[in-house]
Amino acid sequence: MNRHNRWTSITSALLLLVSAAAARADRDLDELESYSYVRALDGTATLASAGYGPGETAELNQPLMAGDTVRVARGARVEIALADRNLLRVGGDSTVVLSSIAFSGDRGDRVTRLDIERGEVVLVVSEEALGDSLPELRSQGIEVVIHEPGVYRVEADATGWTEVLVRQGYAEVVSRRGSTIVRTGEAATAWSSGRAVDLYAAGGASALERWGDELSGRAARARRATLDVEPSLAYQAAPLADYGTWVSIDSVSYWQPRVEVGWRPYWRGRWAWTPSGLTWVSSEPWGWVPYHYGTWTMLGGYGWVWRPGRLYSPAWVYWHVSDAWTGWCPVGYYTSWYGRRGWDRGFGWGSYGWAGGSWNDYSNWCFRPTRRVCDRDWRRWHRGGSDLGREHGGRVPRGILTTDTRGLPRDGFDRPGILQEFERRARGRFRDGVPDVTDFVARKGDLPPTVVRAIEPRPTDRIRLAEVPRTARRDDPAVYGRRGPAAGTPVTDREPDLPGGRPWVDLGGGDKERTDRPDTARVRPQTGTGVVLDTGRNDRPATDRPVTRENLPRPVTPGRPVFDSDDRRTYDTDRRTTPAGDDRQQWRRSPEKPAVEVDDRPRSTPIGRLPETDRRPTVRPTAPNGTTVRVPPAATGGRPVSPQN
Structure with missing residues (x-):
């Protein structure tokens, strides 16, 4: 290959890499997509992105992406949501x-x-x-392979030894020797060398498990402080209880942090x-949910307050x-200001124009x-x-507002010419010249038409909706209504005692909570792309937990013996499948058309130790002599349970 062709090939390859990176960077977030993050950190941990060196020291609320490596120092521990x-x-x-994270905003993995x-x-x-x-x-x-x-x-250790323990649920351990079922209260040890898998009763909780139970217990005790937060965010929002209070203003709930005078959001x-x-x-220890969901606004007599939302953004x-x-x-700070003046259309996505003005306006x-x-x-x-x-x-x-x-x-931002990059983007939006939107930043009451056209949302300024199928839970009738107190009245107890014997859900840590919530019918807006705000809830209806999979029977591997999930045998197979006759099914996300939904917030089962349920089939395998084969209950110690023959 001559020099000219070699450089042409290299240039083409670089252009392909740049194009791929740009396409990856510019992808719109799905309505359900967000980022993983460090929710709790005790000690020292390191986060390393693939291809970017040894990594950096982990921080609370730091986002993680697919491909990241988490290294935790001896004696430390970390919780990642x-x-x-x-x-x-x-x-x-x-x-x-x-290796991959479903619904992470960086790659679109599922x-x-x-x-x-x-x-x-x-x-x-x-x-x-x-x-x-x-x-x-x-x-x-x-x-x-987790089935529930x-x-x-x-x-695991570097010698090829792996222990799998199921505190609750149902899983399969797949090794060179086949697939071994592990149920609640059991543990299995497998070796990469191909040694037979050992199945035995699970032992006591480890230090990591006890720490996790403490975190779940704190979140359970903070549930009253998260009633106005989306159900799927309740666990992440638990720290709000210790660092602020809820206030009701014009029947709208806001959360106000306990901070020093002069504090401001995103500082x-x-x-x-x-x-x-x-x-x-x-x-700030509470700083994930309020900065990525909902809006911060400044209200007279209160200062900065946060109104919950349900759509994720890197920052609003x-x-x-x-x-x-x-x-x-x-x-x-702007949408609430202009909303009080009759102009409340959310905010546009992308470049607005040039802005400057007095430092007082900023x-x-x-x-x-x-x-x-x-x-x-x-600092x-x-x-x-x-x-x-x-x-x-x-x-x-003078700079670009975006x-x-x-x-x-x-x-x-470390390179020279960043302003020119944003100016180029602005010129791509405004064919007749980039407007000056300084009046918008100054919060002037009457905005020139050119400024209004520059800042108002376009038809494409919507976050693409992930169609979520209707659930029977959304059809439940309303149990009770909850009306906010008079304007300006602090909210001290956010959940009244409910009449009747409503079921309680085990939250872990010894705490329980009622599962019913007030229901409010809402209708989804049209599907689109981009970003829109401002009802405080990001112009999106609240729902109870979305159903994101459809249940399909798991196939049985041809030639694999058929047995019930209570049968403890291990079979040689190179396929991970659920035993035939098991009532457990594969979970699969299958969005359907949107429908009128009912807001029964927050009905979700909190993350933590899940409530004990018995999903095992009632039909047991029958031995050759016609007697029913029963599996002995799991012991409390580590004594191995011999597989049945």
């Missing part, structure tokens, strides 16, 4: 690779696969888990790159990008030097708009 609505707890001296290189993990699989199938765990050539929501512990933390745009990593902010400084401000904005936007040391670089006005005087450097930071490389 996965984008598929399950929980992953990783013990000390452990390494886990998040199955979660976790590779355990060594150490101990506990996977809590929720009844609301998203994906075409339940998560899969792999270790040293051993695969754990439940609690699963897996421990204590930093920005991190994701394919969906810059995402906020809050250093406006950006002002200039060569010297980059600033951001919650969108609710007094509630946060700023950083543009080249330091993603620096981890927020060193953050400035308020008023601070910059006093320090530098003059006027705000809501879209997608499509940038990881070090995009």
Whole structure:
């Protein structure tokens, strides 16, 4: 190959890589997509993205993406809330690779696969888990196929030894020797060498499990503080109970954090790159849900308050990008202002135009030097708009106002020319020239028509809906209604005692909760793309937990012996299948057409130790002499249970 052709091939390959990266970065988020994040951290852990070096020290509320490797130091532990609505707890001296994550915003995967290189993990699989199938765990050539929501512990070492323990649920351990069924209260040990799998009664809880139970218990006790949060976010929102209070203003519920004077949203933390745009990593222990769902607004007599929402975004902010400084401000600061003046159409997605003006107009904005936007040391670089006005005087450097930071490389803000990139985007939207929208930033009452046209949402400014099938639960009649107190009245008890013997759900940690909630009929808006706000709930109807799979019978491998799930035998097979005759079915996400839904918030089973249920079939296998074969109950110790013959 001559030099010219070689360089042509290299250039073409680079262009393909750039195009693929851009396509990945610009993909719109599905309505159900979000990001996994570090929910709890005790000790030191490291997060490493594939192809980006040894990684960085993990922080609370830090997002994770498919392909990331989690390394936990000896004696430490971490809890990760996965984008598929399950929980992953990783013990000390452990390494886990998040090979794929269902409904993670970075790749669009629909199955979660976790590779355990060594150490101990506990996977809590929720009844609301998203994906075409339940998560899969792999270790040293051993695969754990989960068939039911439940609690699963897996421990492995570098020698090829893997132990699978089922606290609740039903799983198969697939090895070179075949497929072994492991049910609630049982454990199995498998070897990558092909040694026969041992099946025995599960032992006591490990330190990691006890820590997880403590986290679940705290979340259960905080349930009253999360009644106004989407049911699927209740566990993640549990810290709200310890760091703020709920207030009702004009029958609308807002959460107000207990913070120092002068505090503002999106201040204590930093920005991190994701394919969906810059995402906020809050250093506040409650800082995941309020910064990624719903809106922050400033109300007279209250200051900054948060109104819950249900749609995920890396951050609900406006950006002002200039060569010297980059600033951001919650969108609710503007949408609520213009809404009170009769102009309430949410906000557009993308570039708005040029903006500058007085520093006084940016007094509630946060700023950083543009080249330091993603620096981890927020205390060193953050400035308020008023601070910059006093320090530098003059006027705000002219920059681009936008809501879209997608499509940038990881070090995009570290490079010169970032303003030119956003200007190029703005020119692509406005063919007649990029307008000046400084009046919008200044919150002037009467906006020029050119500004109104620039900032109002376009028909494409909608988040694409994932069609969710109707459930029988949504057809339940309303049990009771809950009306907010008078305007300005603090809410001290958010759940009245309910009459009648309503069922209670075990939340873990010894706490229980009623399962009924008020129902409110709502209708889904039309499907589209982009982003829209502002009802505080992101213009989206609240629902109870969405059904994201359809149940289909699992096929039986040809030639595989047919046996009931209570039969303890292990069979040689290279296929993972559910035993024939088992009533458990494959879970599969199959969206159907949207329908009128009922808001019975929050009816979901909280994530944590799931309520005990007996899903085993009542029909038992019959021995040759006609007697019923029964499996002895699981013992409390670690004594092996011999497989039946």
